[in-house]
Amino acid sequence: MTFLIQQTLVYTIPLMIVALAGVFAERSGIINIALDGIMIFGSFVGALAVYIMQTAGMFGDNTQIVFLIAMLVAALAGALFSLLLSFSAINLKADQTIGGTALNMLAPAVTLLIVKIVSMQDRLSMPKALGFIISNPDMNDVFKPFFDKMFISTYIVIALFVVLSILLYKTKYGLRLRACGEHPQAADSVGINVARMRYLGTTISGALAGLGGYIYIATTASGTAEGTVAGMGFLALAIMIFGNWKPVGIAFGSLLFGLLKCIGATYASLDINGDGIFALKELGLPIYFYNLVPYVVVLLVLAFTSKKSRAPKAEGIPYDKGQR
Template sequence: MSASGLKTDQAPVEPTATAGRFKLTWRLLLIGVAALVFLLAVTRFVTGAVDLTSGGAINAAVALAVPIGLAGLGGLWSERAGVVNIGLEGMMILGTWAGAWGAIQFDNPWAGVLAGAVGGAVGGLLHAVATVSFGVDHIISGVAINILGLGITQYLSKVTFAEMPGGGDTQSPPVPKPGVVSLPWVGEALADLEARHWFLISDVAGILRGLTTNVSLFTILAILLVPLTFYVLWRTAFGLRLRSCGERPVAAESLGVNVYTYKYVAVVISGALAGLGGAFLSLVASSAYREGQTGGRGFIGLAAMIFGNWRPGGLAGGALLFGYTDALQLRRGGESVHALLLLVAILLAAVAVHQLVRQNRSRAALLTGVSALAVLVAFALTDTIPPQFTSVTPHITTLLVLSLASQRLRMPAADGLPYRKGQAK
């Protein structure tokens, strides 16, 4: 073949499917979603925790999932090209400040969206220079970006926002917000069905109302970036070449791929996506930039990416999971999080049965089953969760899902490994 490009029918960058390997299809996905909705309806009916499927909780969950998902998408682009991006948090911080600054300077929220992406991309460019050009350890560079992002925004806030009416050293004046949209004529009907608290019907109505009412245009943009990322990385020659840099960079180089260029592009796009996540926090989730606004969401986004096995669809599911638990702890936290214990016990029991019957892993099944029993006992012996514990629910969820998903993860083969042009295989 010609050395000018990498063709899709040669040198595959990922292992081919083997017999018996699990493959997610649209049918399985729809069955899984339906089963989850049914379990939520059962849990809501048994516990009386109406917020589990309320329109307000679902709407809040989607909004809280967006910055996590955008950070995770940023990590996906970078790590698929072989560059570990621990600096997502710092890039998000740059995006929160730049988003608020751009929206205020141009009196337009979409100028803030663009500025947030540029701010995060600058952080991504610094990370690319350090890791790709100078060969700095990826983790060290990422930590430095996190520290640098916090220090730069603290300084910039003092020299810009502190001089503006309504601003200060640690926050900006109020910013213009992107508009929201709702599906016409369906909101009232869904709200009426939800208020009746019928089993399953009201639950489905609440979920649909949350997904179709008062949704920010920025949220819609973020959702569209998920299938766009999948299409670019898995359905184009550009994406194949980029992924080959994270799997077999030496082989890609031998086929004419400029590995350095693709790594740079991937890490800069990674920073831009993380910056968009930061801009969402200052433009949509809040009414202004505030210091410490990211709250570790860059790291949770990284966890969502790992949970999703470096795939856009799984990443989106992980982000929704973390956003959902975050939304519940903000709305009637003790009651809703306590109700989640029953759902977790059911899911753990299902995992234990799967491990025993389908995977023949009796020891793992026993451990998971004991965990399910312990959670069920905790649910039965308590009526609510103390407030000091509900605030850490998203972080506990992060640890739980990563521990359960650890057996099926496969990172890109050359992720985090140093690369120099012309090096031997």
């Protein structure tokens, strides 16, 4: 059980924060289909930072500081990368889907181009093991699933998620940002700077996606940057729609998806009640079945809930002052 909770969180955390990244962009009126690309770019820059710190022997023993710096750098890189999207979508009023697609292609290209020059192969592996895991093996059984073998990123992301959700729903800044995604003309008429709000939304989105990207590779792929995040950005996009552009829905959706993903990754060694019988393995279904399930579940849920789905009204439409 402990193992299942911990592994579920490993997949849930990046999905949760990247889906929230999508909410910030779309609530401000910009379709951010580039989440996957921004994740890739953030994960690459974060990995490069760790690579440099490890080769230079900085913070030798304190791996948590290395992790924190890498997360910060990844978020910064994601924010800067997303400016490309904001510039084309807000200043030049370009098609946002095309801009996002370009970013999705640009990120792996830049990553692999540089990685191959630095390391002579298609992946940037870390010189030393990451050691980002926090272990408290002496904990009692109630707290153990949440404090043993955990990553500091888990707590940070949950805190960020709560704070940003409150910011988006309970403060005037959040209200203004959301107004720009629903009816920018109305927002403008009461003195809100639509362009600035949309820049803010997309930049927060970029920072969160970059952060999520690095957390994903640091917790599942021992920090190796390969120019891919296995489509997690697109999954996060699906979870955002699944969660109806709302934080609570997203948290629920990423937990569900995290659990299904975790079962897919670990079904062969999964022993839920600890009786030594690997129930799922004995069913004899191949890994493909468990990989399929999350996507089919999302499709079914979308099919049944689509009538209630409400996207921000003005998303994807460049703001034009002259329009009513």
